Amino acid sequence: MKCVLIGVTGKMGSGKSLFSYHLKKKGIPVYSSDERCRILMNKMSLIKKKIIKFFGKNSYTKEKKINKFFLSKILFNNYDALKLLSSIIHPWIKIDFKKWMIAIVNSNIDKKRFYLIKESALLFESGSYKDCDMIINLSSPLKNKIERIIKRDNLNEIEIINRLKNQISNKMREKASDILVNNNCSRQYLEEKSHVIHEKIIKKIEKYGKRR
Template sequence: MKKNKPLIIGITGGIGSGKSVVCRIFKSLGIPVYDSDSRAKWLMRHSKELINEIKKSFGENAYLPDGQINNKYLAENVFHDKEKLRLLSSLTHPAVGKDFQNWVEKNQSQKYLLKEAALIFEAGIYKTLDKTILVTAPQEIKIDRVLKRDPHRDKAQVLAIMDKQMSDEEKVPLANYLILNDDTQMVLPQVLKLHKEFNKQEV
């Protein structure tokens, strides 16, 4: 008899929402979490195919002599240009997608798996998932968290990043579940409730 495959659940939230904290709680419950953004950065450093594509599109300066990503160069020449950013995403997304599928194959014994990504709704990734969780918080709280976490940023920079992401108001109708992380409601009971529900479900 064929075993049911795990539910693939996306988890997202705008900058400062605290989705990484929520993911750590799921991890502590023994749930594997695929961090799309970290894996994309890893692949940009280690996938020869992707490195060649990036150099072809953005020049040799996209990488430092030691093989590390030239973040300063990309920040100045790519991250503020929507077309170039779209091009970079079009190169990294297929590589991440393939990496993710390999990861899913290795974790087939789980009831459910989490895919953490900042742009689940913006990039249309949610359409390929069984369910989605949106971690939300009021904007002022998110800004305050980011400024405390990243002293090198100022409020204008944080707002610029937020401007590139869909607002929570736009994401809420697309999400299956919400976790409110506003420093008044406890996050742990919200996670445990979802954990219990996901463990019951079958694909």
């Protein structure tokens, strides 16, 4: 069965993962680019070799796991380094996603699940938005984003602000998106919003009979 592809994006700390999680609970398949990125960096020898070549042996721990703290210091306020790392990883993410999507579409997918989710902070930067039938962009006040990222990644405020500056602005994201979600309320609000949007997507697909 063919499916519609929905992109879920937003700057780091905007609530993309939580929003996607609520859709996943409804049975919608979700591909998390950040999660798969970490897995590929830890498992793929070709990626490991290139990262070590350009960023040094300390890019990986003694346990041969990606050293997030070491890389963070290199990438901090260094757009060229960030761009280089993306050029190493994203071609493999593209292949990995395609394999995942084919496996989902070819499986005995529940007929009620009309669409797939690709969650990615770099949906526009990587060019992945071109493959999406619809894009949902999440935004959140800077203060809220900083609080979430500090709890999640243990970064300081200056590091967070500089990373956010390296991502496409909210204005550009919103202009290119079909659905906008302002995540400045409670977790319950985001769950309720995901339900409303889910129903809206299903109705739209049923109305136009759009299939991927």
